[in-house]
Amino acid sequence: MNKINLQPTLIPLITIAIILFIWFGPIRINYIENIIISIIIIIANYIEYKGNPFAALGFQRKKFTLKNILILAPLAALGLFAFYVFAVVPGITKLTGVPIDYSSFDQLKGNLPACLIALLVVWATAGFGEEIIFRGYFMRQFVKFFGESKVSIAFNIVLLAYFFGFMHSYQGITGQLVAGFIGALFALIFYLRKYDLWFIIAVHGFFDTFAIICIYYGLA
Numbered sequence: 001m002n003k004i005n006l007q008p009t010l011i012p013l014i015t016i017a018i019i020l021f022i023w024f025g026p027i028r029i030n031y032i033e034n035i036i037i038s039i040i041i042i043i044a045n046y047i048e049y050k051g052n053p054f055a056a057l058g059f060q061r062k063k064f065t066l067k068n069i070l071i072l073a074p075l076a077a078l079g080l081f082a083f084y085v086f087a088v089v090p091g092i093t094k095l096t097g098v099p100i101d102y103s104s105f106d107q108l109k110g111n112l113p114a115c116l117i118a119l120l121v122v123w124a125t126a127g128f129g130e131e132i133i134f135r136g137y138f139m140r141q142f143v144k145f146f147g148e149s150k151v152s153i154a155f156n157i158v159l160l161a162y163f164f165g166f167m168h169s170y171q172g173i174t175g176q177l178v179a180g181f182i183g184a185l186f187a188l189i190f191y192l193r194k195y196d197l198w199f200i201i202a203v204h205g206f207f208d209t210f211a212i213i214c215i216y217y218g219l220a
Helices: 007-024 030-048 053-057 066-096 103-108 112-146 150-166 169-192 197-216
Strands: none
Touching: 007 030, 007 112, 030 053, 030 112, 053 112, 066 169, 066 197, 103 112, 103 197, 112 150, 112 169, 112 197, 150 169, 169 197
16 A cells, blocks of 8 residues: 655645744744744755755755856846836836835935844845745745646746735835735746746845835935
8 A cells, every 4th residue: 555645745734834823923023033934944844855955945056156146136136126116116106096105114214224234134034034935935835736837837926926915015005016016026037047046035135235225315
């Protein structure tokens, strides 16, 4: 009789349940949520993939090069940020009639020490944290269960973009839609780069770096 292996299904389900509890449960841990969730994901992948958790997330050693991380990723982030500033934000703002709520970043305007701390936080929680969670784990698990057909990938990107936008609800409805759209572009880049998590982490980190620079100078 063949032995039924429930591990590839049970471990992701349990992991996702824990993630949702951390996000929406009664205990709030704010800025370190995504760091803790990333550690949980790595542990879960270590168990599921028998000691090889990082490759399963998309950490590809051969693609971790200076060219990819320090040249191509910043250029991609700059192009994406320009698209965000000059097309996405104005377009969605016109659609909703409500500007993005940037009030949570007011303390960064002209405040260099706060901006430097914010850079460390966004690289850890958004660059690494959100990409490990949304692209490295959620997107890759979706592919594991539903395959890589065009319909599956499209649904994968749209579903996670919706959830990614929802997680930015503190920026108002326009901020949610903008974040969801940018999250979809991050997912598309991740897919086109053959699930290169190092690259999309760098793109996300540099994107947020450009955003903080603009906030510091009062351009946002």
